[in-house]
Amino acid sequence: MKLNCVAIDDEPLALELLSKFIEQTSFLNLIGKFDNAIEALGFINQNDVQLAFMDIQMPDLSGMELARVLDGKKNSDKTRIIFATAYHQFAIEGYKVEALDYLLKPYSYEDFLNAATKAFTYFERQSQTKTEAAPAESAPDYIFLKVEYQLVKVMLQDIAYVEAYKDYVKVHLLSKPNPLLSLTSLKNMEELLPADKFMRVHRSYIVALDHIDSVAKNVIHVGQNSITVSDNYKEAFLDFMSRWMN
Known part of the structure; x- marks a missing residue:
């Protein structure tokens, strides 16, 4: 576009x-x-x-x-x-x-x-x-991120989790060994990502719900990575977990 x-x-x-x-x-x-x-x-x-x-x-x-x-x-x-x-x-x-x-x-x-x-x-x-308002069409399954001096198309399904890093965010992808570094805030990412597929679980992390492998107490495992659910986001995550287990 x-x-x-x-x-x-x-x-x-x-x-x-x-x-x-x-x-x-x-x-x-x-x-x-x-x-x-x-x-x-x-x-x-x-x-x-x-x-x-x-x-x-x-x-x-x-x-x-x-x-x-x-x-x-x-x-x-x-x-x-x-x-x-x-x-x-x-x-x-x-x-x-x-x-x-x-x-x-x-x-x-x-x-x-x-x-x-x-x-x-x-x-x-x-x-x-x-x-989304058009009944015959579905919502886009991608977003654009500013990486250095270009916009990069990122498929939502490829995002494992997003991590805050100073004035940037690291977008960890399933398809790449290294994360994309984008000049934006985690709050902006939270607004950009669909709420039915992604959840903020910590002041520094947003996880893709489809890519959660396991949960032990307050720790989420996404592949080999462990992400703690902080107290401020625990209630919303527990609500998601209760629906996940039913």
């Missing part, structure tokens, strides 16, 4: 940098760049634009005013916003118009990629929700 994007900034150098970052990101498709928010609005109204990267301080029509117009569409297909601005004081106002993220100038490509990945995950979830 590629996201159709536009870049909007009245500063030529900033617009070129933003356009360059979009073009070098494999899951983004730059279909327009504008130094004027009014022209951008006309283009967005006539084209399928999923994501707009834009400055806030612009003449005639500001980025915040444009965001309010787009937010007023009030439908699931509306264009989503990522702000790129030098003014941090607009951050709270940006979230009021449901901006997906906020890039503070000067930003690096890594900063840009983090925001873009968040947008990709958002649209992926939207797509999954629509798929």
Whole structure:
């Protein structure tokens, strides 16, 4: 899946940098760049634009005013916003118009990629929700993870367990000897993984329920690995175990 994007900034150098970052990101498709928010609005109204990267301080029509117009569409297909601005004081106002993220100038490509990945995950979830709502189709059996500077497709059935590791998570797979290291949090992984197949059992671990080999007291065995069920997650796990044994 590629996201159709536009870049909007009245500063030529900033617009070129933003356009360059979009073009070098494999899951983004730059279909327009504008130094004027009014022209951008006309283009967005006539084209399928999923994501707009834009400055806030612009003449005639500001980025915040444009965001309010787009937010007023009030439908699931509306264009989503990522702000790129030098003014941090607009951050709270940006979230009021449901901006997906906020890039503070000067930003690096890594900063840009983090925001873009968040947008990709958002649209992926939207797509999954629509798929789940369709009676003839089943939910996707995979997720995308950011690994270094690319998105990697991971089959859910291949995940044995997920482990927190500093600012990253280690995703342990059945098919690979070494885990995938992804720049995200365990909380984000918990939200991304389906609750009927995965369970958080510790502040540092999520396990795939299908791959639990045995349980002894408060310790889960997944292959050769032992994972302790902490007190905060014991009640939910015991409830799962009671249903498993019936």
